[in-house]
Structure formats: structure tokens, C-alpha cells
Amino acid sequence: MRIGIIGAGAMARALGGGWVAAGHEVLVGARSADKAADAATAIGAAAGTLHEAAGFGEVVLLALPVAALDEVLRSVGEQLAGRTVIDCTNAFAPDTAAPQGTTAFVLTEDAVAERVAAGAPGARVVKAFNVCAAEIWASEARVFDERRLAVPLCGDDEAALRQVATLTEDLKLQPVSAGGLNRAKYLEAVSVFTVGLWFAGHDARAVFPPLEAAFATVD
Ligand SMILES: NC(=O)c1ccc[n+]([C@@H]2O[C@H](COP(=O)([O-])OP(=O)(O)OC[C@H]3O[C@@H](n4cnc5c(N)ncnc54)[C@H](OP(=O)(O)O)[C@@H]3O)[C@@H](O)[C@H]2O)c1
Numbered sequence: 001m002r003i004g005i006i007g008a009g010a011m012a013r014a015l016g017g018g019w020v021a022a023g024h025e026v027l028v029g030a031r032s033a034d035k036a037a038d039a040a041t042a043i044g045a046a047a048g049t050l051h052e053a054a055g056f057g058e059v060v061l062l063a064l065p066v067a068a069l070d071e072v073l074r075s076v077g078e079q080l081a082g083r084t085v086i087d088c089t090n091a092f093a094p095d096t097a098a099p100q101g102t103t104a105f106v107l108t109e110d111a112v113a114e115r116v117a118a119g120a121p122g123a124r125v126v127k128a129f130n131v132c133a134a135e136i137w138a139s140e141a142r143v144f145d146e147r148r149l150a151v152p153l154c155g156d157d158e159a160a161l162r163q164v165a166t167l168t169e170d171l172k173l174q175p176v177s178a179g180g181l182n183r184a185k186y187l188e189a190v191s192v193f194t195v196g197l198w199f200a201g202h203d204a205r206a207v208f209p210p211l212e213a214a215f216a217t218v219d
Pocket residue numbers: 006007008009010011012030031032035062063064065066067068071072088089090091092129130131132133134135
């Protein structure tokens with residue numbers, strides 16, 4: 001698959017590196033040519049501009065801070081029509097109400113993926129990869145308690161969801177269909193809540209029973 005990545009930071013490298021290793025053609029586009037080249041060289045991808053990344057891929061990953069989305073979508077949004085757009089963003093800001101000495105975050109907005117879809121008419125937006133840290137996506141060790149790490153996907157376009165599921169499997173991760181784009185806001189909330197648990201030193205997995213012990217089981 002041809003994958004354009006907009007942004008050249010931690011997520012671009014983590015996910016892009018995995019996709020290059022899986023045999024995909026990846027182009028990293030950034031506003032700084034030097035930073036695009038550095039990231040691309042590090043993962044074995046091609047480098048380019050934001051516009052080149054938007055136009056390169058049948059799949060485009062937005063690996064940007066939420067604060068940059070409006071500006072970037074104003075610039076490249078039209079190019080994204082008809083493409084699968086992966087939104088991995090989180091609208092984190094420090095929780096100023098948290099007790100002193102503790103690190104916690106709140107969301108500055110609660111439905112980023114829906115805003116991305118509104119800013120890129122015709123794009124087939126899928127929320128994915130926003131829950132875990134870039135280090136996890138870059139790591140080879142993602143089987144915990146004998147279960148492969150799962151990646152919830154939210155989106156409205158079946159073909160786009162299949163593409164992102166394939167790209168998830170190519171990273172040796174387990175895709176999980178988690179509903180339409182209207183549910184992406186819950187993935188965004190899961191991320192900020194879970195990261196809060198981790199920063200507080202709690203094992204987030206411990207708060208969820210396995211499927212076989214949950215009250216709602218698949219027949
Ligand atoms: N890192 C994680 O562990 C993690 C995990 C899950 C989700 N996420 C989410 O993924 C997204 C990307 O995170 P990241 O860690 O990859 O961020 P990052 O390392 O800070 O990289 C952000 C990239 O966005 C570019 N950028 C910033 N403002 C821009 C603008 N106005 N126009 C064009 N490019 C701009 C930066 O370019 P410059 O270098 O020129 O500023 C940089 O290439 C964020 O929304 C984050 O919440 C991150």
C-alpha cells in the first residue's frame with residue numbers, strides 16, 4: 001500500500017517504521033524538509049512536503065498535534081477526498097485540577113475524529129492507534145498475558161476500515177472493530193483516562209475483566 005504520513009514526530013516514526021518493515025511504500029511529509037528527511041531516513045521511507053504526503057497515499061496518517069489540525073486540513077483537506085485517513089490524535093492538556101505533584105490530562109475537545117472528517121470532506125476517516133504510546137507501536141513486544149495487543153478502530157467506511165485493519169495486522173497487532181466514527185470520541189476518552197491511570201501508577205488492564213468473565217459475552 002502507498003501510505004502518506006503528515007507529521008514527522010514520534011507517531012510518524014513508530015507507525016511508519018512498522019509499515020516500511022511490512023513492505024509498504026511510505027512517504028513522510030513535514031513542514032520542515034530537514035525533519036521530514038530525518039524521520040524518513042530513520043525508517044527507510046521517502047520524504048516530502050505536507051502536500052506530497054497528502055497526495056501520495058491511498059492511506060494518509062495524520063500524525064500531528066490536535067492544535068495543528070485546522071491549519072493543516074485547511075491546506076491539504078481537499079487532497080484527502082477519497083483517501084483513507086487515519087486519525088491517531090489525542091487532544092491532551094494538563095489537568096490543572098490534579099493534585100500537586102501528580103501528572104494527569106484532560107481533553108481540550110471531545111470529538112477530534114469527527115472534526116477531522118468535517119475538515120476533510122470526502123475523506124474516509126478511521127480513528128486508530130491513539131490509545132497506546134508511540135513506544136508501544138514501535139516495539140516488537142506487544143503480546144501481554146498471551147494476548148496480542150488489540151487496536152480498536154472506529155470509522156464509517158467499510159473499505160477504509162478493512163485497509164486499516166490490514167495495516168494493523170501488518171504491525172502484528174489485533175484490529176478490533178469498535179463502531180462508527182460517532183464512537184471515536186469514546187476512544188479519545190479511553191486514551192486520556194487510561195494514560196491517567198498509568199501516570200498514577202495503576203495497571204489499566206487490572207480494571208477490565210477478560211471477555212469470558214464480563215457480563216456481556218458473545219454467544
Ligand atoms: N507520542 C505518543 O506516544 C502518542 C500516542 C498516541 C497518540 N498520539 C497523538 O499522535 C499525534 C502526534 O503525536 P507525536 O508524538 O508524533 O507528536 P510529535 O512527536 O510532537 O510530532 C508532531 C509532528 O507534527 C508537526 N507539526 C506540529 N504543528 C504543525 C503544524 N502547524 N503544521 C504542520 N506540522 C506540524 C511537527 O512538526 P515540527 O517538528 O515542525 O513542529 C511534528 O512533525 C498527537 O495528536 C498525539 O496526541 C501520540
